[in-house]
Amino acid sequence: MHELLKLYNRIVQRVNINLRELNFDITPFAQELIQPDNMNKFYAFYGITPDHPLDLDFQHSALAGSYFLGKCRITNSVLYKSDIRGDELKRKGHVFKYDRFDIPLTRDEAIIIDDSALVKTLVHNFSHDPETPETFFIKDTLAMDYSNIHGAPSDGCFLGPFATVDLTTMRDCAIGAYSYIQAGEIYHLDIDPGTVWVNSPHNFNFLYTYPVKQLSQYVSLSPEHIPWGTLFDFIDNHKEAFQRVFDVVNLEAIESIPATASLDRYAVVLPTTKIEDNVLIAQRAYLENSFLGKGSNAQENCFIINSHLSGFNVTAHGAKLICTHLGSGVFTGFNSFIYGKEDAPVSVGKGSIIMPHTIIDIDEPLEIPDNYLVWGLIRNSRELMENSVSLNELEKIETSFSRGRMHFEGKGLSL
Template sequence: MKALKSLLDRIAQRVNINLRELEFDVMPIAHHLVPLKQMTKFYAFYGITPNHSLSLEFRHSSLAGSYFLGRCRTNHSILYKTDVRGDELQKKGATFTFNGHTLTLAEDEIIDVQDSYLVKTLVHSYSHDPESRERFFVTNTLSCHYANIHGSPTDGSFLGPFATVDLTTMYDCAIGAYCYIQAGEIGHFHADPGMVWARSRGDFNFVYHHPLDRLKPYIDFVPGKAPTGVFMDFLEVRKKDFERVFDVVNLQRPKGIPSNASLDRYAVIKPKMHIAENVLVAQRAYLENSYLGKGANAQENCYIINSRLEGDNVTAHGAKIIDADLGNRVFVGFNSFLRGCPHCRLTIGSGTIVMPHTIIDIDRPLTIPANHFVWGMIADEADLAQNSMPLEDFARIDGRLYRGNLLFEGSGAAFVAAFQKRIEHILLDNGALFDGKRYKGHAQRNQNISVNTIQPYPEGRLKGMYPTILIQP
């Protein structure tokens, strides 16, 4: 186990050097994050398909539970139950447009993770950084439970539990628990817990701060201790259900799944689920007693329980939907927590957009009308009145809006348009719009994946470490 311990130390030291200007010390966090003794028992995973170009290169990485699809590389990294998903990587010669310039990829895109701990973190490959298109690096980074690095080159950063960095290039930043940051390029920035920030330079700036006293019962993180609160408890009681799907080599595909829908082999599907056409259920999604209408998608780490989603719904990574009825094309952003109860259902009308990292937790029935925009912390009608607005009204903002803990500056129209464009892109990519011929997406392409498990050395000095593994097409 010696090699694993010294790897842990080395990574923490490197992250600390990167964060020295912020005077942020990850050491007390680092040693609590990775269960050394468990690291020998975990498996890592990678998938192979003819549709994703393969280039895995693991060198003395310790990796557990990872899910590599598409080109990837990792080096001295501890990826502990982390999803690294390269299925949107572009190939050499692909073009992309940035600020009016059309650029061509000189090489296939790859994901490259070096000297990082990523604890139950999602790393996805939707690229955006115009400066580093071919290589998605995540270097000298320490990321806590259920964080989310979404399409993000990052270098020398800390992410607290349930933090999301979305379409962001970030250098030497410390991002607090449950922060959502989608801000283009940022550096040497320290975000306090519960910040929700979406910025497009020159267009708009959306900044919301969760009230810390109300956030604390949901997620509380003190360095040197495990995170606590409703989010962790919610996940903890459902952990057992995942053990079964990871313990069996060949799972029976549940019956009644349409041939153009895709159920990941490592999702938990409890009774009674209705799954319609073009539905995509990703790895580690958890579905129970719910209805997923045509083209709905359930992304990684999301939970959908006792709920009805009419169709073309996007339930983003880590979102939880309990006792709720969602109309058509409702978007629920990353790590949102929407909880009704059997006698107080949450109803959300068609076309409504729930901002990432929104908490709606009610003990009386609550209805959010169609085509609204919702954000922040909502426990009742009063919160809803403050933290929502018809999309049409939001699109009319031009200038500055203060509303409770929200500051919005710039063009509401640009903000709403950007959101709707992205939802369209997600539905298209996920195969929600597949018509039997056109618009094939993940739901149709990811159906047949060979999932491979790899294991570390079981004892000795290298205990918990993996051998060097190179896999090429």
């Protein structure tokens, strides 16, 4: 236990050193993040498939309850119930195309985690950084509960709870709670909580910021308290259902699952759920009393409850759908929280896009039309009008437009 605490304190210090120019001290947030007594209660597990080399090397690290797939190197790190997903690691001989460059790989790409602490964090390697095509690195980084590091190499960074960094190399940055960043490369930035920023240089820039007081109801973080809010309560209320899939070695097969569907061993599927052809259910997903139509998916840490997905629906990492009806081809972004009620369901029209980190929490029925883009905090039909636009209208934008707390610059066709 002494060595574990010594290692963890060293990681915290290394992150603080990297963030010193921001005058950002992670120590208060880190104090209660790791419970040492829990680190010896859960085993780690490694996925073996015919498509991925068996290659895991860890040294001086704790990996409690974490999942690994693909070529991974873990050194001087603490991982707790995190998913390190290397299913899209590039192989030796692959030619990585970036801009005008064709970059040949001379060795298999690997996920390298050094001097970092990841708690209930999803790491997906889908990297687009041409400077390190053979190494997906996470170094001197601390990521809190339910954050996503998606195609985002990280050096000297802090991610608050439910933060997502997507297809973005980040160095010496602090990412606030429930923020979503997709910006290619970021350096020395202190991102406020509840920032949704999607930037494609020379194409468009999308920026939305949550109202601080309202966001704190759902996700809140302060130096004086452990993280709290509706999103944490929701997950805690369902965590017991996962106990059996981790405690039992051989689970009974669900006969109603089509042969063309893929159901992960560590997903929870409760009765009266129907899954059709070519559906993908990832680990730590939770399905209850729902219908998933052909070609749909539920990615890691998703919850789909009392909902209907018509088909070809993407439910991205950490998204939650409750009492929601999706038309065909709807995309629901990372960590979105679509919280309908039995007497107040949410209906989303076909072809619509729910932006990452969108919160829809209603007490009256809400209908989103076909082919709409939706973002931000929506609690009634008035707020839907302030936080949405038809894709047809968006395509006509040539310079910029603002709506509510959102500002968009660039060509709408590029989004």
